[in-house]
Amino acid sequence: MDINSLFSVDGKVAVVTGGSRGIGEMITAGFLANGVKVYISARKAPALIEKAKELSEKYDQECIPIPCDLSSIDGIKDFMKIISEKEDGIDFLVNNAGAAWGESFETFSEQGWDKVMDLNVKSIFFLTQQMRDLLSKRSSLEDPSRVINIGSIDGLNVPALETYSYSASKSAVHHLTRVMASKLVKENILVNAIAPGPYPSNMLGPAVNYDYSEIEKRNPRKRVGSPEDIAGLVIFLCSRAGAYTVGETITSDGGIVKTASHNLG
Ligand SMILES: NC(=O)c1ccc[n+]([C@@H]2O[C@H](COP(=O)([O-])OP(=O)(O)OC[C@H]3O[C@@H](n4cnc5c(N)ncnc54)[C@H](OP(=O)(O)O)[C@@H]3O)[C@@H](O)[C@H]2O)c1
Numbered sequence: 048m049d050i051n052s053l054f055s056v057d058g059k060v061a062v063v064t065g066g067s068r069g070i071g072e073m074i075t076a077g078f079l080a081n082g083v084k085v086y087i088s089a090r091k092a093p094a095l096i097e098k099a100k101e102l103s104e105k106y107d108q109e110c111i112p113i114p115c116d117l118s119s120i121d122g123i124k125d126f127m128k129i130i131s132e133k134e135d136g137i138d139f140l141v142n143n144a145g146a147a148w149g150e151s152f153e154t155f156s157e158q159g160w161d162k163v164m165d166l167n168v169k170s171i172f173f174l175t176q177q178m179r180d181l182l183s184k185r186s187s188l189e190d191p192s193r194v195i196n197i198g199s200i201d202g203l204n205v206p207a208l209e210t211y212s213y214s215a216s217k218s219a220v221h222h223l224t225r226v227m228a229s230k231l232v233k234e235n236i237l238v239n240a241i242a243p244g245p246y247p248s249n250m251l252g253p254a255v256n257y258d259y260s261e262i263e264k265r266n267p268r269k270r271v272g273s274p275e276d277i278a279g280l281v282i283f284l285c286s287r288a289g290a291y292t293v294g295e296t297i298t299s300d301g302g303i304v305k306t307a308s309h310n311l312g
Pocket residue numbers: 064065066067068069070071088089090091092094115116117118143144145146166197198199200242243244245246247248249250251
């Protein structure tokens with residue numbers, strides 16, 4: 048019951064997709080600060096390599112970059128080949144890499160549909176499928192491996208912007224989480240999802256010219272999400288404390304989804 052063992056992730060090995068910036072970087076930092084060796088992936092190699100070096104030095108913990116495009120099966124296979132050569136087991140897989148696309152209903156393009164679905168949904172399924180053996184190697188009834196899928200409150204609420212494929216993809220992530228959880232719990236791999244609200248990043252920033260003040264004013268908690276908010280939730284899910292939580296989608300949004308009032312008129 049000691050808090051240090053209840054929430055410990057020390058000595059574990061994690062993969063965080065899209066770990067080069069934004070929410071993925073926040074999660075990676077939380078792991079590294081608490082003794083987890085982390086593999087991060089993204090497409091742009093120089094930024095990824097630089098980020099891994101910066102975080103390794105900051106937290107005095109191994110952060111290893113694997114550049115790849117996870118939106119195709121070929122990219123996932125390339126990633127798996129590299130990781131399998133380096134590790135014989137993985138404790139935590141955080142499926143975080145994601146993309147958004149906004150376009151009006153009338154002109155919404157096939158490209159904007161496929162790009163988002165390929166990365167946000169297809170890659171989560173196939174990367175988890177391909178990583179199942181590595182996750183199984185280190186899982187037991189007492190100490191299961193974990194998969195955390197990053198969804199979005201846009202998959203729970205109707206989004207403010209015209210992001211048709213994005214909101215559909217995130218609903219799919221939440222449901223896929225339950226479906227994969229029901230399969231993999233039998234192998235001591237626990238699958239859960241987190242649905243973030245607004246977090247400062249390259250995805251949210253351009254929609255508000257990187258000025259989050261209006262978003263903060265509207266948020267029930269009067270602020271955007273911080274690294275501690277998302278890292279703390281991930282660490283809870285990966286620790287002993289989260290070992291009885293399965294198939295959930297947990298919001299991290301300052302209360303947007305659960306406290307929104309509805310106009311009954
Ligand atoms: N920020 C928010 O307010 C918010 C809210 C709800 C949900 N989310 C979700 O949180 C996750 C992270 O978003 P973020 O806001 O941190 O976005 P971000 O700053 O744009 O970061 C996205 C990350 O994914 C990587 N990535 C993009 N395409 C990839 C591909 N094809 N293969 C591999 N990696 C790829 C990016 O690196 P490269 O560009 O180099 O590939 C980057 O590391 C996403 O799933 C997003 O939907 C974010």
